[in-house]
Amino acid sequence: MPATETFRIPKHRRHVPAARQYVRKALADWGVTDELADAVTLSANELVTNAVTHCRVSFAHVMVSLTLCGPELVLEVADPDRNRLPRLHAPGPDEEGGRGLALVAALADDWGHRQEPYAKHVWARFRLTGASEGARVPDGS
Template identity: 70%
Template sequence: MPETETFRIAKRKRHVPTARQRIRKALADWGVTGEPADTITLLANELVTNAVTHCRVSHALVEVTLTLHGPDLTLEVSDPDREHLPELHHSGADEERGRGLALVEGLADAWGHRQEPFRKCVWARFTLPERQEATRVPAGL
């Protein structure tokens, strides 16, 4: 049975650290620590920051969902601005912004987005190596 953690934050930059803390806590509760937790938290920070920064719907809520199913973890960040889909941007060396989705593309096993009737969702998937080992059935059983 998958484990899921879902929460919402107001579309305000000051709430991004709260999202990061909630994600870190959920991962720790599931035993996801170390480098995988750091990577997932970093990418969640990028996706939440993008939603907060680029959503053009006033007084919106950004929804974050983590789903852990065996060794697979899916991170989803949704907002109600379904018409403005994320685009991968190749930043120049002197640009200070615009590398978030490049990080997601480089560090997640897969990522993408989907339009739903009243929102868009940007997602990233990860396979957790230590959970893959932990879920393996010992030989001879």
């Protein structure tokens, strides 16, 4: 049975560090460490930052979910601005931002997004390899 950790943060940049901490703790609890934990945490940082930066819905919350199922870990970030879909683009050398999705694409085995009636979800999938294959799915007891 998959293990899932889900939490919400207010849509504001000052809450991005809290999201990183929640992700890092969940991964540690599951025994996911080293480079994979770093890649997932950095990807979460980028996706949450995008959500709080680009969501135009007032007083919104951003939902972050981690799911550990077999040899795969899925990170998903959702916000209620369903029509502002993420897109990769090539920022100029002088642009401050615009590299987050390229970073997620480089770190994850796969990534994408989906629209639901009241939200969009951006996800990144990571395969467990090496030491992370020993990640433990909590038994619920």
